[in-house]
Amino acid sequence: MLAALACALLWPLSTRAQSQAAGQGAAAIPVADFFRLPDVFRPELSPDGRHLAFLARAGSHLGLAVIDIERRTSRMIATLPGTDIVEHHWVNAQRLVFVSGNVSDPAGSVNPGRSGGLFAVDVDGSHARRLALAAGDSATVIVRPRHTRMLMAPGDGSDDVIVASNERNFDASDVYRLNTRSGRKTLLTFDNPGDVVRWALDRDGVPRAALTRKGLVDRVAYRRDDRSPWQRWAESDFREPSALPLAIDGEGAIIGLAPRGGADPRQTAALVRLDERGQTVAVLAQSDEFDAQAPVFDPRTKRLVGVRYRGERPTVRWFDERWAALQRRFDQQLPGAVNHFLPPAQGRRMLVYSFSDRNPGTVYLYDFQSNRLEFLLDARPWIKPEQMAESRFVRFTARDGLPLTALLTLPRGVPARALPLVVVVHGGPWVPGYTWQWDAEAQFLASRGFAVLQPNFRGTLGFGTRHWVASFRQWGLAMQDDLADGVQWAMQQGIADARRVAIYGASYGGYAALQGLVRTPELYQCAIDYVGVTDLTLFQSVSWSEMSANDFMRHLFPVMVGDAERDAAQLRATSPALNAERIVKPVLLAYGGEDRRVPLAHGERMREALERHGKSFEWVLHADEGHGFASLDHRIDFYARMEALLRRTIGR
Numbered sequence: 001m002l003a004a005l006a007c008a009l010l011w012p013l014s015t016r017a018q019s020q021a022a023g024q025g026a027a028a029i030p031v032a033d034f035f036r037l038p039d040v041f042r043p044e045l046s047p048d049g050r051h052l053a054f055l056a057r058a059g060s061h062l063g064l065a066v067i068d069i070e071r072r073t074s075r076m077i078a079t080l081p082g083t084d085i086v087e088h089h090w091v092n093a094q095r096l097v098f099v100s101g102n103v104s105d106p107a108g109s110v111n112p113g114r115s116g117g118l119f120a121v122d123v124d125g126s127h128a129r130r131l132a133l134a135a136g137d138s139a140t141v142i143v144r145p146r147h148t149r150m151l152m153a154p155g156d157g158s159d160d161v162i163v164a165s166n167e168r169n170f171d172a173s174d175v176y177r178l179n180t181r182s183g184r185k186t187l188l189t190f191d192n193p194g195d196v197v198r199w200a201l202d203r204d205g206v207p208r209a210a211l212t213r214k215g216l217v218d219r220v221a222y223r224r225d226d227r228s229p230w231q232r233w234a235e236s237d238f239r240e241p242s243a244l245p246l247a248i249d250g251e252g253a254i255i256g257l258a259p260r261g262g263a264d265p266r267q268t269a270a271l272v273r274l275d276e277r278g279q280t281v282a283v284l285a286q287s288d289e290f291d292a293q294a295p296v297f298d299p300r301t302k303r304l305v306g307v308r309y310r311g312e313r314p315t316v317r318w319f320d321e322r323w324a325a326l327q328r329r330f331d332q333q334l335p336g337a338v339n340h341f342l343p344p345a346q347g348r349r350m351l352v353y354s355f356s357d358r359n360p361g362t363v364y365l366y367d368f369q370s371n372r373l374e375f376l377l378d379a380r381p382w383i384k385p386e387q388m389a390e391s392r393f394v395r396f397t398a399r400d401g402l403p404l405t406a407l408l409t410l411p412r413g414v415p416a417r418a419l420p421l422v423v424v425v426h427g428g429p430w431v432p433g434y435t436w437q438w439d440a441e442a443q444f445l446a447s448r449g450f451a452v453l454q455p456n457f458r459g460t461l462g463f464g465t466r467h468w469v470a471s472f473r474q475w476g477l478a479m480q481d482d483l484a485d486g487v488q489w490a491m492q493q494g495i496a497d498a499r500r501v502a503i504y505g506a507s508y509g510g511y512a513a514l515q516g517l518v519r520t521p522e523l524y525q526c527a528i529d530y531v532g533v534t535d536l537t538l539f540q541s542v543s544w545s546e547m548s549a550n551d552f553m554r555h556l557f558p559v560m561v562g563d564a565e566r567d568a569a570q571l572r573a574t575s576p577a578l579n580a581e582r583i584v585k586p587v588l589l590a591y592g593g594e595d596r597r598v599p600l601a602h603g604e605r606m607r608e609a610l611e612r613h614g615k616s617f618e619w620v621l622h623a624d625e626g627h628g629f630a631s632l633d634h635r636i637d638f639y640a641r642m643e644a645l646l647r648r649t650i651g652r
Contacts, residue, residue: 029387029447031444031636031639031640031643032632032636033380033382033383034440034441034443034444034447034639035440035444035632035635035636035639036057036632037057037060037061037062037103037632038055038056038057038360038361038379038380039056039057039377039378039379039380039381040054040055040056040361040363040377040378040379041054041055041056041062041103041379042054042055042087042088043351043353043363043377044088044089044090044351045344045349045350045351046090046093046123047090047092047093047155047299047345047346048093048345048346049069049344049345049346049348049349050068050069050070050093051066051067051068051069051093051123052066052067052069052351052363052365052376053065053066053088053090053096053123054066054067054363054377055084055085055086055088055103056076058076058079059079060630060631060632061079061080061082061083061084061085061630062084062085062086062103063076063078063079063080063085064076064077064078064079064085064088064096064098064121065077066123067376069349069365075124075125076125077096077121077122077123077124077125078098078119078121078125078128080100080119083100083101083102083134083630084100084101084102084103084104084630085098085099085100085101086099086100086101086102086103086116087099087101087116087150089150089153089161090153091120091153091159091160091161091180092153092157092158092159093123094122094123095120095121095122095123095127095159095180095181096120096121096122096123097118097119097120097131097150097161097180098118098119098120098121099116099117099118099119099150100116100117100119100134101116101134102626102627102628102630103630104628104629104630104635105597105626105627105628106427106506106507106509106530106531106627106628116134116147117130117132117133117134118130118131118132118148118149118150118163119131120180120181127181129180129181129183131148131178131180131183132147132148132163132165147165147166148163148164148165148178149163149164149165149173150162150163151163151164151175151199151201151205152201152205154177154204154205155203155299155345156204158179159179159180159181160177160178160179160180161177161178161180162175162176162177162178162188162201162205163175163176163178163185164176164199165185168192169195171195171551172192172194172195172196172197172212173196173197173199174187174188174189174192174196175187175188175189175199175201175207176188177205188206188207188226189207191229191230193210193212193219193221193230193232194212194214195212195213195214196210196211196212197211197212197213198210198211198244199211200245200246200247200248200254200256201247201248202247202248202252203247203248203249203250203297203302206225206226207226208222208223208224208225208245208248208254209221209222209223209245209248209254209256210222210230211244213238213551215555216237216238216239216555216556216559217235217236217237217238218235218236218237218238218241218242219232219233219234219235220232220233220234220242220243220244220245220278221233222245222254222276222278224276231276233277233278234278238556239465239469239472239559240465241259241269241465242258242259242278243256243257243258243272243274243278243279243280244256244257244258245274245278246294246295247295247297249295249297249302249303249304250297250301250302250303251302251303253273253304254273254274254275254276255271255272255273255274255284255295255304256271256272256273256274257269257270257271257272257291257292258270258272258274258280259465260286265466266288266289266403266463266464266465266466266467267464267465267466268286268287268288268289268290268291268292268463268464268465269291269292269464269465270283270284270285270286270287270292271283271284271285271286271292271295271307272284284304284307284319285307285317285319287309287311289311289403289463289464290309290310290311290312290462290463290464291309291310291461291462291463291464292307292308292309293307293308293309293310293462294307294308295307295308296308296316296318296342296343297343298320298323298343299343299344299345300343300344300345300346300347303320304319305318305319305320305323305343306318306319306320306323307319310432310433310435310462311435311462312393312405312435312436313338313393313435313436313437314338314340314435314436314437315338316340316342323343326341326366327339327341330352330354330366330373333373334352334354334364334373336356337354337355337356337359338354338355338356338436338437339352339353339354340352340353340354340355341353341366347368348367348368348369349365349366349367349368350365350366350368351363351364351365351366352364352365352366352373355379355437355438356385356436356437356438357388357389357390357391357392357409357436357437357438357439358385358386358388358389358390358438359383359385359388359438360378360379360380360383360438361378361379361380361438362375362377362378362379363375363376363377363378363379364376383438387412387447388412388438388443388446388447389409389410389411389412389442389443389446389447390409390410390412391407391408391409391436391437391439391442392407392408392436393405393406393407393408393435393436394406394407394408394489396485396486396489397485398458398478398481398482398485399481399485400478402458402466402467402470402482403463403467404455404456404457404458404482404485404486405433405455405456405463406434406453406454406455406456406486407434407435407436407439407442407452407453407454407456408451408452408453408454408490408495409439409442409443409445409446409451409452409454410446410451410452410495411446411447411448411449411450411451412446412447414449416451416494416495417494417495418494418495418496418497419449419450419451419495419496419497419500420449420450420451420496420497420500420501420502420646420650420651421450421451421452421453421487421490421495421496421497421500421501421502421650422445422450422451422452422453422501422502422503422504422646422650423453423454423455423483423486423487423501423502423503423504423516423524424441424442424445424452424453424454424504424505424509425454425455425457425483425503425504425505425508425509425512425513426454426456426460426505426508426509427505427506427507427508427509427510428459428460428507428508429457429459429460429471429475429479429508429509429512430459430460430461430468430471430560431460431461432460432461432462433456433460433461433462433463434454434455434456439454442454444639445646448643448646448647450646450650451490451495451496453486453487453490453496455482455483455486457471457479457482457483457486458470458471458474458478458479458482459471459474459479471560472559472560473559473560473561473562473567473570475511475515475536475561475562475574476511476512476515476518476519476536476573476574476575477570477574479512480512480515480516480519480520481519483503483512483516484516484519484520484523487501487523497650499525500525500650500651501523501524501525501650502524502525502526502527502528502645502646502649502650503516503517503524503526503527503528504527504528504530504642505528505529505530505532506530506531506532506628507530507531507532507533507597507598507627508532508533509530509532510528510529510530510531510532510533510534510598511529511532511533511534511576512532513527513528513529513532514527514529514532514534514576514583514587514606515574515576517576517582517583517584517585517587518576518579518582518583521582521583521584521585524585525585525586525649525650526585526586526587526588526645526646526648526649526650527583527585527586527587527588528587528588528590528642528645529587529588529589529590529603529606530590530628530638531590531591531592531595531597531598531603531627531628532598532602532603533598533602534575534576534577534602534603534605534606535575535576535577535578535602535605535606536561536562536571536572536574536575537564537568537571537572537575537578538577538601538602538605539557539561539602540553540557540564541564562574576606577602577605577606577609578609580606580609580610580612580613580615581613583610583613583615584615585616585649586616586617586618586645586648586649587610587615587616587617587618588617588618588620588641588642588645589603589606589607589617589618589619589620590603590620590621590629590638590641591603591620591621591622592621592622592623592624592625592626592627592628592629593621593622593623593624593625594623594624594625594626595625595626595627596626596627597626597627598627600621603619603621607619618641618645620637620638620641622634
């Protein structure tokens with residue numbers, strides 16, 4: 001592996017281009033090429049610019065690798081038995097922290113606040129230390145897990161990081177300064193404002209603002225410094241968010257998000273500057289269609305220099321002309337791509353990560369003195385961009401008038417007329433949606449001749465409060481209709497053949513795939529459910545789920561999905577396992593025996609219901625898998641079964 005990394009570093013760009021041109025046809029691309037782990041994932045430059053850390057394949061999982069940029073050597077410095085490393089951060093120029101998880105989890109267990117353990121290691125692989133257990137890391141199932149989540153490295157040269165941890169309260173967190181060598185923690189929020197779900201720190205790592213949640217009520221608290229008392233800014237129903245502080249810049253200005261005022265029908269979030277009473281004093285960036293995502297700071301000056309948008313394409317809107325000029329230069333040098341960079345902690349080097357719908361990602365190194373952009377690594381060098389399909393962001397309108405978007409991927413070499421269509425539904429469902437970039441599932445299906453529509457249905461984050469709230473109590477109802485409306489749009493455009501449409505999804509998407517056959521049995525010719533919810537009453541009552549008995553299930557689930565008593569009839573009517581008699585098309589069910597997000601009982605209930613009603617289905621169970629298959633062999637088998645079912649039902 002290390003030799004392969006070193007070879008990739010020294011591989012000339014011209015040789016790489018020649019290799020890409022000599023590739024096979026798209027139809028011959030093996031299933032494994034789409035779904036094996038990347039060579040490079042989440043690259044990050046060290047604070048002194050001398051090393052590049054990234055996640056890389058270590059056998060069947062992702063490990064943490066480091067390249068010495070001066071010497072052009074590389075090494076794997078950390079792996080974890082039986083699991084992936086899914087996130088890493090530089091503590092200082094010699095030490096990193098990293099997080100465990102399952103990179104194949106369709107619902108995003110990459111989020112360390114949910115299930116990841118926290119570890120630290122030196123840049124040479126020495127002095128490794130476990131700082132926090134992963135949820136469920138014991139001989140028994142942990143229903144109410146502890147978790148420790150990285151917030152920031154202070155940047156003061158110490159071995160400390162700032163973390164949030166729920167040691168004093170299972171459902172809320174405190175902030176600690178954690179030494180990554182000794183493991184000793186210092187509590188920074190002894191006077192916690194209570195039930196905090198999100199913290200905002202200043203550039204020195206001092207907790208200065210907090211979002212607290214009690215039941216359905218959100219409160220924002222602020223303090224001037226670590227010696228001042230907390231002041232309550234605002235109190236509101238969680239469905240009507242007020243100004244939310246995100247960070248404090250180097251000059252003490254409070255930077256946050258606030259709903260756009262006036263006649264904004266989507267109620268998108270703008271990046272704003274707030275005063276010490278929580279009032280907006282300046283709107284820094286806003287969009288009619290997309291929420292502002294996060295501020296971007298220059299770590300050298302601690303100044304706010306930009307704002308991130310996920311949007312149609314992931315982008316940074318720069319406030320500082322120096323960075324804006326560099327962005328224009330990179331976009332000219334690397335056209336037709338998203339060219340992402342963040343200001344570095346030093347003035348020597350900077351990473352540029354370039355990707356597109358057909359390029360999974362290429363890492364470049366920019367030298368400030370020579371003004372030179374140098375190729376370093378490809379994320380998936382076996383993927384040939386010229387063999388990949390084009391994707392585009394499309395817009396359509398739901399039947400109730402809600403503006404919606406989707407990512408549309410069309411197979412290469414055939415007219416975009418009357419194609420077999422696969423609707424791919426994301427998990428969550430309240431997560432950021434599809435944006436313009438390379439997508440393994442979409443590219444795999446397009447390589448097999450299928451058009452692919454990936455809708456950002458109501459509830460998908462990033463499109464404003466109205467879009468989000470419109471999903472409440474709409475599992476299997478309006479959220480399901482959004483998918484059907486996307487299919488109708490594709491038919492009206494002449495892209496999709498009305499007789500050849502299938503639906504697939506994982507986690508929530510698996511639920512939506514099955515519910516598609518229940519709600520609109522005439523629309524889809526088959527459904528593929530990957531680790532999906534099947535019974536909304538079981539979702540609330542199963543006690544061995546990692547989501548059992550937490551604040552979300554107690555307070556928000558009844559509002560966002562449905563109340564077990566008041567909405568009992570609706571929950572039964574929108575549970576595929578309780579309505580299997582309505583299913584008349586083939587189904588593929590795939591589950592993991594160790595899944596704690598969506599326990600196996602969901603799959604078993606669906607299988608039993610289909611059997612009871614004499615329905616056609618295929619059952620896949622891997623007893624040693626969780627919420628998403630970690631084994632490449634299992635992933636290959638699943639997608640091969642998917643392809644076979646699609647060919648039988650909607651053809652090519």
